[in-house]
Amino acid sequence: MTGDTTHPPRTTYHHGDLRRALLVAAEAELIERGIEGFTLRGVARRAGVSHAAPAHHFKDTAAMLTALAATAAQRLKAAMSRRREAAPDDPRSRFVASGTGYIDFALENPALFTLLFGSGRPDSDDPDLVRHAGAAFADLVEAIAAISGKDPLADAEGRLDVAAAWSLVHGAASLLVAGRMKPLRPAADADREAWLQRLVGRIVPG
Amino acid sequence: MTGDTTHPPRTTYHHGDLRRALLVAAEAELIERGIEGFTLRGVARRAGVSHAAPAHHFKDTAAMLTALAATAAQRLKAAMSRRREAAPDDPRSRFVASGTGYIDFALENPALFTLLFGSGRPDSDDPDLVRHAGAAFADLVEAIAAISGKDPLADAEGRLDVAAAWSLVHGAASLLVAGRMKPLRPAADADREAWLQRLVGRIVPG
């Protein structure tokens, strides 16, 4: 779409915006090769720089994947928000919207979702990553609070509500992304939206 | 505990039971280094053979991880069965037992669980792996059938029951293994068993 930061073998010695270009290249690399085949040198090649250039912007491969994961978390929250804003204005619908938004993100960005949750490679203590992931989590908690009328994190019952909701949504996203849900999912694309909503609807608290 | 197939640098040129020894070493390697740090040469070292010896028993690294994943799937089903046999003889209790057994396995064998579900490395079309994973899945379906009195896979509503149950159980297992459930889980070990049962209980069909 937009990110053509790449191939024309640049004329200037210095790149100018390499850090951003590397993140774009890294996402493309992740999508094409998967997390298992992801390679620092491949990212550098794709960005048109030497294999050692990334070291000036990312301490090592893990740092680069961590930065990418942080943007992924940000987009996860955005996907949830998009769904919520388009939903009817009752608490139940808004909760289901948050959950389906989570799954939307996973299905639209399987590689990023896997990076974020299904691989130990990003540094899960990174402040940026923690901040953005925490914001997405807070969205879910807030959706539950709007139903129960109290802070779910305050008591054990509420925390169980949150754990159950997150588990169902996250489990569905993971299994769908891994392709293990095939026999259970409607064959026709048209039926999938309703299916998704009914699935998430099963775990509405209360 | 048992698998001391290793270090005494053997006296015979031929090993005798290398395939099995490699699988034992591979599991230890996986547990210590994690799936990211898993190395074929490391496994060979641990088993006390040259780095090229495994090639005679496993086509490549993926084949070795696939074989290990197959045993993991087998043990997953065993963990579910153990719970079910110890449970009260009503359909609801037996369903919850299957789910908690799934989570038991994940918590007791985080590395194997991650290998099985959270990494694209094993070949998911391998007949052995398909067979054992299918058996575990069938256990869950059967537990649901015992509640509804019909084959859940026969109609859309039943498939939704299965999808929801599997999603919740799998999501909880994944998030617990990844350590992301910490703030939601009871602090005291004593309370965790009841918490787990209530969590799985939230998705009982019907």
Next chain:
DNA sequence: TCCCGATGTTTACGTCGTAAAGACAGGAAG
């Protein structure tokens, strides 16, 4: 103007997966 720090490149080292060729053992065929 000079020079200094930030940004890229080259070179180098150790590890990894995999393939090919050589060493060794034990059983089948003569």
Next chain:
DNA sequence: CTTCCTGTCTTTACGACGTAAACATCGGGA
């Protein structure tokens, strides 16, 4: 009993990777 033949293990070799260190190039402030 001897001779191979095949399966098992070792050695050697190659290219790719991650990382570090030394070197090149630029732009901006003293």
